[in-house]
Structures are given as structure tokens and as C-alpha cells.
Amino acid sequence: MRQPDIEIYLKDGDQQAVTDWLNAAIGPCTPWQRQGQTFKCQAADGAPITWLPNAVGKWHSLFIESERTPWEDDLAFARAAFAALGVQIRCAPGGWQEEESVDAADRWIKIDDTGEQEFIWRTH
Template identity: 30%
Template structure:
């Protein structure tokens, strides 16, 4: 099982389902209320994906969007974040993939995609 995870700042209701409906088939995700955990699914290449939204990540303003499945529509968290940003145009963050267990968290860099472009930043 593979996974992709991105973080969306100030997520608007129905924004994730609106984005994914243009990317995947049979999207089953009721994100009309994004104040609590939302679980759903979709099809990609005939394979079912699990989609979970976790509000309140990293200081409460971000919602984690986690997709899990055997076949995913993007090759990396960054590719997924780029797709989400094109659809929503808000601030999207994701891991650079460089961090390893035992590395100091304060040195961890993230991709931030927003109106200023793509930048590697420390979360704070």
C-alpha cells in the first residue's frame, strides 16, 4: 500500500471533493463539513483508494489529506500538492521526503505552494 499526504491551509468545505472529482472516478467523499475527520474513497485505474481528511493539523489551520492505495494518481506528495494547488489556489504544504527518523524536527523542510510559488520552508 502506498500513500500520499498533503496539508491544505484554511480548507473550504467541498474543496477536496471538487478537486478530486476532476482527477479520479467514483469519488465518495462528503467534505461539506471539514471540522471533523472525513473518510471517503475513489477509484483510480479501477483500484479503490482510501481518502481521509484530518482537520487541525499543525496549529489548527491545516487539514491533512491522506490518500492510500495500491495505485495512486501522483508519483509524489509534491505532484499531488501541485494538482491540489492548481484546483484550490490556497496554501498547500507537503513533505520534501528528505526527513529521516532521528533527524531534528526543527531542521525539517517542507514544500510550500502558494501565490509566491514553490518554496522549501521550515513549517513555522
């Protein structure tokens, strides 16, 4: 089932490299507009994109508020980002709902040179 929005976390991700990748993957995006600590732009189809540097420690968040992307879910988005950018990527193993337990919210998948692995990441 396609997620209504997708989010990944990038370790030491370079915003310009991310911008170049997004432009190639989903079409030209508008220039980033800084709003406090957050940067926002829009994909070619108008989908809002948010880049939050150091969202969790040194991890940067990349969030697309649309189901109209080439990626069906967070994991597909993470795999594509790792392939394009070569930095460790973390994502939720599936869509998370507010009614799920806190323990379920701590389950993550990391993708790096060693492959994919599920682990516990306490971000709160």
C-alpha cells in the same frame, strides 16, 4: 520512486472544493463518512482517503493511502492541489522515514502564489 501514500496540508481548504477536485482528478469518490474529527471516503479504485480538518492549527490534512494515484509523490500532489484549488499547500519534500532525524521531519515545501519554497515548519 512512487510513494506508497501521499499527504498534503491545505490552508483554509474547503472540503467541498476538495471533493469536487478529487472526483474530477481520480474519479467519483464515495460520500465522506465522519469518524470523530476525521472524514473518510474511498476513491473509485477503493483507495482510502482521509480529510482531517485543522490537523495542524488552521491547516487541513488530505491523505490518500495508495500508490495508485495520478501523483507520484507528495510534491506532485501538492502542485496539482494548488493548481486546482488556489490555496497555499504544504507537503514534505519527499517520503519521510521514522529513522530520520526530527530536523528532517521539520523540512517542508510550501506552494502558493509566489511559487515553491522549502522552509522549516515545526508541527510538534
